[in-house]
Structures are given as C-alpha cells and as structure tokens.
Amino acid sequence: MGSVALQSLAEARRAVVDPDRVFAMIDHIVDTTPGRTGTLVPGGEAFLTATREACAAAGIRVFDIGDGEQGIVHVAGPELGLALPGATIVCPDSHTCTQGALGALAWGIGASEAEHALATGTLRMTRAGTMRITIDGRLGHGVTAKDLALALLARFGADGGQGMAVEYAGEAVRAMEVEARLTLCNMATEFGAMTGLIAPDAVLFAWLRGRPHAPAGAAWEAALATWRELATDDGATFDIEHCFDARDVAPMIGWGTSPAQSVAVGDRAPADNAYMAVEGGAPLLGLPIDAAFIGSCTNGRLSDLRAAADVLRGRQVAPGVRAWVVPGSTSVRAAAEAEGLDRVFTDAGFEWRESGCSMCFHAGGPGLPPGSRVVSSTNRNFEGRQGVGVRTHIASPATVAASAVAGVLADPR
Amino acid sequence: MTAFPPVTIVSGVPAPLLRDDVDTDAIIPSREINRVSKAGLGQALFAGWRYRVGTRDAVPDFVLNRPEYAQAAILLGGANFGCGSSREHAVWALHDWGIRVVIAPGFAPIFRGNCVRNGVLPAVLDDVASLADGAPVTVDLAAQRVRHGGRTHGFDIAAPDKAMLLGGLDAIDLTRQLGPEIAAFHARDRAARPWIYA
C-alpha cells in the first residue's frame, strides 16, 4: 500500500523528507510459487511497477523478488534489525504492531498517514490509552503464543484493547523466545489495539546482536545502554490492567468470522455461524477440511515451521487436502532448507513456497473455490479473507499440520 | 489547500448496519482493490454482501440496496466498526458511495484515523440502535450533537479530529508549519541515537 502514498506524494510535488529511514518490502501480492517473476493478482503488475518506480524516484531501498532479505515486512523487518527497541515505526499495514515485540513503538496506519510520515518524518497522534496484560504461569506442552493470542481475544473480545497501547508482561511472556513474542504482538490489532509491546530484555538483546541492520561495535554498546532503560518502571500505572493465567490455555481454533470467535480445539462451537457452516453445540474436532496453510506474519517464522515439521515428520497429508507452507521471509526459507525442513514438508505432501503473504488474504487470481474449509496459521478469519466464500479456521502451525494429516480439524497434542 | 470538503452538518435517514466487528475486508474486499486511484470505489463498497457471489447482481435485502437508503449519507454501525486491515480504500469507498458520517459505539483506530483524513466523520455514540427507526437525523459536528425526533444526543470525537474535519484541513500542511521544531528534534535525536538513522 506504500505505493499509493508515494504516488499521491509525488502528485502533490512533495518530497520524502528522509529516504534513508524508509524501506519498501514487496510482500502482499508477490507470487509465492517457486521460480516466480512477479504477481498472479490481476492488475498487480501495475502495482509492483508503480512501487518500484516511485521508490527509485524517491531514493528508497526496495526489498524485491530475488533479494535475500525480502520477506513479509513484519517478519523481515525484525530479523534484519530494521526494527529496534525504542524505535518509532509506522507502516501502512495493520500488523505493524508485531514489531512492538522488540520494544519498538510500532503501529499500522492508512495511506494518507503514510504520506504524512513520508513528507514530514512525523505523525499527528492522539495519545493512546495504556493497558497491561500480565500473563502468569507457563504455557503447557504443545500450547503456543498463537493459542495464547486467540485465548486473549476470546476472553476480552475483538475490541477489548480498542485504541490502547497494550504491554504484554508476566512470567509467560518473559519465558518466550523472540519469535513467539512477535506472534503474540502480531494479533494486538485483532484486539482493536493501537499496538502491542513487550519490554526489551536479555533474550531480545541476544537475538538482535549481529543482525544485518542492527548497530555494531561501539554503537551496539551505546544502544544497549539506552535499551536497558526502556522497560516499564516498577509501580507504573496503566489505564487498564488485566491478568491472565497461561496454564489455562489449550490449543485454540477459530470457529467464526472474527478472531475473537475462537475456542479450545476440543470444545464445541458456542453458536451458529452461517458463513462458516458451523452449528452451535457441534464439536469442532473432526470437521473435514479441504486445505491447510502455514505461513503469514503471525506464524511464518523458523520456529513455526519447526513446530509444524515436528508434527509432520514421517506422516502424510490426508488425501484430498491441499496443503502449502509459505516461509515468512526469504531468509527463513533458506534457514529452513539448511535444516532440511523443506523435505519434511514436501515428503508429507505440502507445497514448499517462496516467501510472501500468499493465501493469508486473497486479492484475485488462483485460489480456493467457494465453500472450501481451510485451517490456517494466519490471523484473520473474516468473510472472504482467503477467497469468495472460503471458510477459514485460524490456529497454530502445529494444529494446522495435525489437521492436514488427519483431514479434519485435530488437536496437535 | 483543503484536502476534502469540510464536514459540518449532515442530515438524512441513516442506513442501519447494526452488526458488530464490521471489518475492512467486508467494507471493501481485497479483490476489489485492483486500481491505484481512489475514485469510483463506491461500486465496490460492501461487495461481498451487496452482490450475489461472483456477479454484480444486487442482494435486495442488503441495507444499501434498499431504495429508502439509496441516498444515505449517514451509516449506523455496531461495535468495533472498521476493524482489520488498514486499507484506506474502505473509507474511499464509503465516501465515493456518498457516506459522510458513520455513527457507531466504537471504531478500530486505524479506520478512525483514515476517516478523518478523508472527510468522513466517525461519531462515537453508545445507543446507535435508537437512531434506526427510519426517521431522519441531523449530525452537527461543531456542536457534537445528533438530533433525532425531538431528542438530541451528544457524541464523542477527539478535538484534533474534529478540527481537521470542520476545516477540511490538510494535515501535511499543518505539520509543515512546525518544520523548524521537527528539524531540531531530529537533529537532537540523531545525536543521541545515531543507530536509528544509520
């Protein structure tokens, strides 16, 4: 969507104030079939051309097809060290809140606000409310940050954090690896929040060190000194405080058309949903599926692919189920191949794709027929999100993999 | 330069779409966003609900297809209106169709921001359902009041958003007046945190 802002800016004869602080990622409509050259979305080539031309004219670095650093912006940005603690990051995409997991203030904006940010290096904002969700205990075996995010949505609702900057804190969060934290913050926007944040700590610093765009040498030491000051002070107060117990979370599954319409995978659907062809009171386990998708800015990282591969090793996708896996970035893809994960997926019957948003959303072009039931590691189950009439059950990568093997919605444990 | 015509007083029979969590994929599906320009998106507004699957045949029951709402400039929504994707096309489509005011108990923050930059008033009001009795309403932004029948209701909007809409102001022009202060801030910040600018 950045190209809309850049074009509009050019038409108004306004310059990008500091192109060195602007990056463009080719992710949403890029083709993800191996050997790709462009996009399969109708009209998409014009978008790609417009983006490349506008970026070239403005002097903006583009991470494009064939670039080893290309990926979904919310996956590649953190892993490249473009997102850093204390940074202010905006992007015309609602899942920018993902990058709050690094202790950045990162939020999604529209095209007009992007234009404002490009032209002035600032945004006009109303201060967000503050919310802290403290998550005590540890997640159980086979329960992931995705399940936690869905459980929080089910508890507090799709507008439970409306307009808030939400800090995720507590034992469960401190125990999470950085990739899991990114998954948790990714779904803050599903909560109506302006952003999600996690306090930077030693786990994060170790993860960031040596990343391509992270500071190095003396600059690293200087940065570290400021980053250590960023965590919330003891005794700080929030507009709203919630507590949640990680031990209560089970693998979750979406049953409706809002991400908050999620339950433990072993539970029954609490109400009818005509679009989903789900009946209230009916079990979700055992519902036959047509397709399985692993990828997206929620669950397209190396740890996600490992979790799915652990379920799939030595097993086969059920007959009649189309399954594909789309790494969240080109470097995730390379790292997975170095571990042989690609073979685990292809041996099981999954398609192994190039990096991009892929079937997380459907903008036209090849897709699934209406009425298809998909289990998907993505973040949104809105009507039509993955295609006209397509029914999306959101879940963790392990649940997607287990369901792909079973041919029905299944518990990964 | 003004960005769009100011929003001051808007009257008419509001179109009720009183479901919660209306997302921007529903307001305009991705497959309808195949153009770079903002104009003409009104025909794609609510495409998934307004037309039969795979066609442009109207679904007669859908609120915007009903003759009494064909001219509606005010839309009544449920909680968490405009959640989901940040696509500004959702607001462009509403505006192009003719909507100038959305009244709902709450808005997703990105959608709300997109509204005020495009001449659509997002008015926050708890009891939206009471406005859906088919009688005309008048929305007065300066007074922050909705008049309906013999009654008036106050609605909420942040002061800067109100000023933008009333003045039809261009945010970039406003901010540019602060150019020297912004440059001074960036210079100080660059010295303190050079890694952000590297």
Ligand code: SF4
């Ligand atoms: S992966 Fe999906 S949710 Fe994430 S940025 Fe891409 S389209 Fe949006």
